Amino acid sequence: MEAFGTRLHRAMAERGPLCVGIDPHPQLLAAWGLPDDVSGLERFSRTVVDAIADRVAAVKPQSAFFERFGSHGVAILESTIRQLKEAGALVILDVKRGDIGSTMAAYASAYLEPSSPLYVDAITVSPFLGVGSLAPVFDTAHKHGGGAFVLALTSNPEGPQVQHARTVGGRTVAQEIIDEISQLNGGVEPLGSIGAVVGATIGDTGHDLSRMGGPFLVPGLGAQGGQPADLAAVFGDRIDAVLPSYSREVLGSGPSPAGLRDATERSLDACRAALGEHR
Numbered sequence: 001m002e003a004f005g006t007r008l009h010r011a012m013a014e015r016g017p018l019c020v021g022i023d024p025h026p027q028l029l030a031a032w033g034l035p036d037d038v039s040g041l042e043r044f045s046r047t048v049v050d051a052i053a054d055r056v057a058a059v060k061p062q063s064a065f066f067e068r069f070g071s072h073g074v075a076i077l078e079s080t081i082r083q084l085k086e087a088g089a090l091v092i093l094d095v096k097r098g099d100i101g102s103t104m105a106a107y108a109s110a111y112l113e114p115s116s117p118l119y120v121d122a123i124t125v126s127p128f129l130g131v132g133s134l135a136p137v138f139d140t141a142h143k144h145g146g147g148a149f150v151l152a153l154t155s156n157p158e159g160p161q162v163q164h165a166r167t168v169g170g171r172t173v174a175q176e177i178i179d180e181i182s183q184l185n186g187g188v189e190p191l192g193s194i195g196a197v198v199g200a201t202i203g204d205t206g207h208d209l210s211r212m213g214g215p216f217l218v219p220g221l222g223a224q225g226g227q228p229a230d231l232a233a234v235f236g237d238r239i240d241a242v243l244p245s246y247s248r249e250v251l252g253s254g255p256s257p258a259g260l261r262d263a264t265e266r267s268l269d270a271c272r273a274a275l276g277e278h279r
């Protein structure tokens with residue numbers, strides 16, 4: 001399989017810089033007139049896939065909302081992943097996994113081995129047990145053309161307490177994470193396969209993102225208050241590597257497929273306007 005970074009770069013060029021999240025919140029199921037059960041989850045996911053999966057670069061199912069329903073919910077996640085791939089969208093599974101040794105290797109195999117029922121193009125991972133503990137994910141991604149997005153500067157207000165803390169070397173934890181990812185990407189063109197999660201809400205924190213080499217998954221837009229116009233201040237000359245991600249902002253326009261498509265187009269237009277001249 002071609003490297004994830006190469007495939008993402010091409011998908012963003014062809015379909016535009018946008019990822020839509022599938023986050024079937026109980027509140028959204030209710031707003032869509034669906035029951036808060038597996039049948040509601042299935043209808044919700046299928047509706048999103050049918051409406052937009054053939055027009056966006058990437059879709060990011062949030063595993064938690066499927067796991068909520070146990071094995072039946074995970075079965076819906078598996079079929080949603082299959083449908084997304086058939087529609088030509090890259091699938092980034094939001095699982096934020098982070099563990100050590102053989103356990104991390106098991107997570108890598110669960111999501112990034114082609115034989116797994118939950119095999120996806122990329123996953124989100126948490127580096128707070130040490131970036132090095134994620135090596136099984138990086139190795140498996142490298143072997144099979146997969147990718148990973150490492151949490152670095154997250155969109156939530158609690159993030160800076162840990163991520164802005166200084167290490168003994170004087171750099172922030174987030175900067176250490178970003179610098180380690182830069183080394184993993186090692187100057188691969190046009191885009192490395194190991195990305196970072198950097199929220200649209202963080203403002204200009206003074207972190208140096210210039211050598212990252214991989215893509216930035218950027219949540220926090222729309223429902224959390226971030227705007228595409230904020231991206232230039234956060235990403236500077238790496239704005240070409242930004243993959244903006246919206247969940248509720250788009251999903252709140254359902255259940256009508258036309259509503260979902262309109263919201264997707266609006267979000268994409270806003271991102272293109274903010275990022276366009278840099279692509």
Ligand SMILES: O=C(O)c1cc(=O)[nH]c(=O)n1[C@@H]1O[C@H](COP(=O)(O)O)[C@@H](O)[C@H]1O
Nearest residue numbers: 062124154155197199219223224246247248
């Ligand atoms: O890894 C993520 O995707 C993520 C990182 C982060 O810093 N902030 C963040 O909101 N997310 C996820 O992105 C989605 C945001 O959803 P909305 O706020 O509805 O667009 C949720 O699934 C979050 O779990």
